[in-house]
Amino acid sequence: MTKAVHKFGGSSLSSAARYQAVANIIIGHCQSGDCIVVSAAGKTTNTLVALWQSYQQQDERAFSDILLQVENHQLQLISELFPAAQQTPLASELRDELSSIARQAQLRQLQEAPLLAFGEIWSARLLAALLNTLNITTQDVDARTLFTQHQGQLMHSLNRSACHQTLAQDKIYVVTGFIAADSEGNTVTLGRNGSDYSATLLASYLDAASVSIWTDTPGVFSTDPRKVGNAIKYSKVCRAQANLLARLGNPVLHAKTLSPLKETAIKLQVRSSFEPDVQGTEVVKQGYSKEKRFVTTFGELDLLRVDTLASGEVGALSQLIQHGIHHFNQNGEDYLLVPSEFTHQVVLRLSGRVTIVESHLRGFAVVAPGPDIAPLVRQAQAVLDEQAVVVRFTHSATEYALFLTDQAIDSDVLAILHDKLVNKGRELAVIIAGLGNVGEVFLNQCQQQIARLQSQFDLKLVALLRSQEMVFCPSGLNVTQWQQQWQSEAQSYSHTELLDRISELDYEHKVVIDITASEAFSQLYPDFAAHDCHLISANKYAGTAAHDWYQALRTQLQERNLLWRYNTSVGAGLPVNFALADLQNSGDKVVRIEGVFSGTLSWLCSSFDGERPFSELVLAAQDMGYTEPDPREDLSGRDMQRKLLILARELGLQLELDDIELEALMPASLAQGSWESFLARKDELDAFYQQRAEAAEAQGKVLRYTGALEIDAAGKVHAKVGIAQVAQGSAIANLTPGDNIFVITTGWYEQNPLVIQGPGAGKEVTAAGIHSDLYWLTQQLR
Ligand SMILES: NC(=O)c1ccc[n+]([C@@H]2O[C@H](COP(=O)([O-])OP(=O)(O)OC[C@H]3O[C@@H](n4cnc5c(N)ncnc54)[C@H](O)[C@@H]3O)[C@@H](O)[C@H]2O)c1
Numbered sequence: 001m002t003k004a005v006h007k008f009g010g011s012s013l014s015s016a017a018r019y020q021a022v023a024n025i026i027i028g029h030c031q032s033g034d035c036i037v038v039s040a041a042g043k044t045t046n047t048l049v050a051l052w053q054s055y056q057q058q059d060e061r062a063f064s065d066i067l068l069q070v071e072n073h074q075l076q077l078i079s080e081l082f083p084a085a086q087q088t089p090l091a092s093e094l095r096d097e098l099s100s101i102a103r104q105a106q107l108r109q110l111q112e113a114p115l116l117a118f119g120e121i122w123s124a125r126l127l128a129a130l131l132n133t134l135n136i137t138t139q140d141v142d143a144r145t146l147f148t149q150h151q152g153q154l155m156h157s158l159n160r161s162a163c164h165q166t167l168a169q170d171k172i173y174v175v176t177g178f179i180a181a182d183s184e185g186n187t188v189t190l191g192r193n194g195s196d197y198s199a200t201l202l203a204s205y206l207d208a209a210s211v212s213i214w215t216d217t218p219g220v221f222s223t224d225p226r227k228v229g230n231a232i233k234y235s236k237v238c239r240a241q242a243n244l245l246a247r248l249g250n251p252v253l254h255a256k257t258l259s260p261l262k263e264t265a266i267k268l269q270v271r272s273s274f275e276p277d278v279q280g281t282e283v284v285k286q287g288y289s290k291e292k293r294f295v296t297t298f299g300e301l302d303l304l305r306v307d308t309l310a311s312g313e314v315g316a317l318s319q320l321i322q323h324g325i326h327h328f329n330q331n332g333e334d335y336l337l338v339p340s341e342f343t344h345q346v347v348l349r350l351s352g353r354v355t356i357v358e359s360h361l362r363g364f365a366v367v368a369p370g371p372d373i374a375p376l377v378r379q380a381q382a383v384l385d386e387q388a389v390v391v392r393f394t395h396s397a398t399e400y401a402l403f404l405t406d407q408a409i410d411s412d413v414l415a416i417l418h419d420k421l422v423n424k425g426r427e428l429a430v431i432i433a434g435l436g437n438v439g440e441v442f443l444n445q446c447q448q449q450i451a452r453l454q455s456q457f458d459l460k461l462v463a464l465l466r467s468q469e470m471v472f473c474p475s476g477l478n479v480t481q482w483q484q485q486w487q488s489e490a491q492s493y494s495h496t497e498l499l500d501r502i503s504e505l506d507y508e509h510k511v512v513i514d515i516t517a518s519e520a521f522s523q524l525y526p527d528f529a530a531h532d533c534h535l536i537s538a539n540k541y542a543g544t545a546a547h548d549w550y551q552a553l554r555t556q557l558q559e560r561n562l563l564w565r566y567n568t569s570v571g572a573g574l575p576v577n578f579a580l581a582d583l584q585n586s587g588d589k590v591v592r593i594e595g596v597f598s599g600t601l602s603w604l605c606s607s608f609d610g611e612r613p614f615s616e617l618v619l620a621a622q623d624m625g626y627t628e629p630d631p632r633e634d635l636s637g638r639d640m641q642r643k644l645l646i647l648a649r650e651l652g653l654q655l656e657l658d659d660i661e662l663e664a665l666m667p668a669s670l671a672q673g674s675w676e677s678f679l680a681r682k683d684e685l686d687a688f689y690q691q692r693a694e695a696a697e698a699q700g701k702v703l704r705y706t707g708a709l710e711i712d713a714a715g716k717v718h719a720k721v722g723i724a725q726v727a728q729g730s731a732i733a734n735l736t737p738g739d740n741i742f743v744i745t746t747g748w749y750e751q752n753p754l755v756i757q758g759p760g761a762g763k764e765v766t767a768a769g770i771h772s773d774l775y776w777l778t779q780q781l782r
Pocket residue numbers: 433434435436437438439465466467468515516517518520521538539540568569572599625626627628629760761762763766
């Protein structure tokens with residue numbers, strides 16, 4: 001049984017490298033029995049259209065030039081994709097076909113459709129050959145043997161049995177998109193973007209489980225992502241809205257694509273072959289997704305009024321111009337929105353029954369759930385008035401409204417419309433990982449916080465995760481009863497299951513809040529980003545990972561318009577990152593940061609008076625929730641080293657963790673082994689500390705654990721964390737136990753540095769800092 005149909009468009013096959021990329025996607029996503037539908041490579045169809053035009057114009061010189069261009073392009077693909085031995089038969093088959101085209105042209109017997117069909121035939125042949133060289137049993141199939149039309153209508157039962165008979169073996173089939181045959185065996189084409197239609201038709205004939213349309217954008221967006229940076233990629237769109245968008249000219253979905261899927265359970269996905277790991281958009285049956293908001297812009301259109309429109313006539317007109325036509329009725333009159341380039345064809349066909357009401361219109365449509373339309377129309381009109389955009393015609397229906405304007409809607413106006421019409425009333429799904437010291441307090445504060453944010457943003461807590469178990473509730477957990485829900489519903493999970501569940505979430509925005517201390521969990525950040533999740537971290541591992549990984553994550557987040565907030569990873573709730581960002585954004589230059597950046601070490605050093613053994617204080621700090629899960633992460637200086645690295649990266653410095661010199665506040669011999677074995681040797685820790693404290697006292701000083709980062713005049717960075725003897729009475733010596741202090745010297749704060757001081761660890765302050773990050777995120781999303 002065919003499990004899946006995958007369609008790759010021209011942009012996915014525009015070069016040898018793209019063919020290789022598609023082959024890799026097929027290897028990763030397909031199984032024997034699946035079908036691949038292909039369009040012509042790159043701009044091949046346009047070139048073949050130009051070839052046809054030169055033939056019609058009897059321009060022999062242009063004809064032979066274009067034919068040579070076609071040959072060179074195909075030969076280049078062949079030579080780049082295959083070893084020499086394989087190139088010869090492929091090249092000679094191509095040359096035979098090109099000679100036959102030239103011969104038919106000379107005899108004036110060339111026909112348009114069979115000429116255009118070569119684009120798809122060559123793509124299918126090359127891709128199948130490439131897959132075979134990669135040891136994947138593949139066969140290319142000419143769709144003219146599968147799809148037959150009679151008088152413009154597809155012969156469904158004949159086609160169905162042809163598909164079942166031809167595509168029955170245990171191999172991968174690469175089928176040509178766009179083309180079919182008529183009942184006499186002549187080639188016919190399925191129209192613009194016909195390959196998408198071929199793919200859904202094939203899926204319906206084969207009762208496939210799914211169709212994936214692989215294109216150059218990773219899904220269906222709320223508006224054109226090339227024009228509006230914060231366009232939202234929806235993970236799910238319902239078929240009715242997808243259909244409407246297609247009729248309104250959305251560039252990703254095409255009017256005919258969806259029709260074969262009506263009344264079927266076939267899953268349709270739109271994905272990017274350029275970012276195959278990124279979750280695309282699923283077009284789901286009615287009721288399986290919330291209705292979303294879209295602002296979709298138009299190319300040049302004419303508005304036509306038709307006297308009497310017969311049933312099926314709009315479909316026939318669309319068929320004629322091979323393009324979607326939007327039809328609506330206003331005040332009892334029928335209107336058509338026709339792309340200007342096709343108006344003359346439509347007017348000719350409707351001879352005498354049509355009036356051109358307005359021509360050369362641009363504009364946009366707002367698509368939204370019914371109850372939202374009326375207020376959105378008012379808001380859109382207000383934006384257009386403010387921006388002095390002249391509206392020539394408007395139309396409102398139950399699920400959409402049209403604004404037809406004089407001028408094209410430019411990116412600035414579109415961004416404002418999108419902000420006002422789409423960015424409002426959105427939902428944010430919150431996934432919380434880590435329900436330990438900080439996580440529990442954060443959750444307990446959540447009830448109040450979510451209610452407070454609710455007036456501006458609709459937050460839903462959809463998942464709670466510990467290392468082994470999770471509760472996942474897409475419609476939202478009850479924050480006040482999370483403990484009961486945890487008791488009754490928590491289940492073990494794998495990371496794959498977690499990512500699958502996240503990919504199914506039907507929310508405009510998602511955020512993963514990482515309150516774990518797990519390096520393994522932080523390594524999932526690129527996957528979360530690929531699933532369009534914003535990130536908030538108290539966990540320091542991602543911020544201190546190897547620079548290349550860290551930079552790749554940052555780039556990935558930036559490309560996907562995702563935000564990452566991690567203020568609590570340094571100084572708990574203290575606004576250190578804010579201050580550093582603000583100084584730099586204001587044009588200041590930070591040259592030195594020094595101080596105490598560990599709540600645990602601050603508390604331990606300030607509390608130690610020789611009365612209680614040092615190790616006893618360590619256990620007390622652990623009890624208070626100051627330490628990392630393994631307090632040796634603090635005692636080793638590693639936690640403070642991480643914080644200094646996070647600050648360094650905030651300053652744009654390219655450091656690795658080990659570029660920061662580190663001196664531990666414990667004997668090196670205690671670093672290995674279990675926590676229990678460490679406790680068994682706690683005397684060694686006590687002696688280690690006692691000895692250093694006494695040495696400091698002998699100098700009239702006190703022992704503290706400090707860190708400093710300095711950028712010298714030559715731009716060289718010096719960074720260190722370690723044990724220091726500090727003068728009694730100094731700011732560091734006088735720190736309240738548990739406080740952090742950040743002394744920041746900058747160009748402007750040179751003689752008298754800026755000081756940020758306060759609690760640097762603790763459940764409440766850290767949880768509060770995470771709420772601050774969440775609030776910041778919601779503000780940015782608005
Ligand atoms: N304690 C503080 O004062 C403070 C301050 C700032 C930042 N932080 C950071 O906050 C994080 C949490 O600190 P804590 O004191 O609450 O730690 P904790 O050990 O008490 O809690 C960690 C939680 O994470 C869960 N967890 C571990 N691995 C996981 C995984 N792979 N997936 C999902 N959950 C996982 C554990 O089950 C536990 O519930 C740490 O990264 C810490 O550095 C803590």
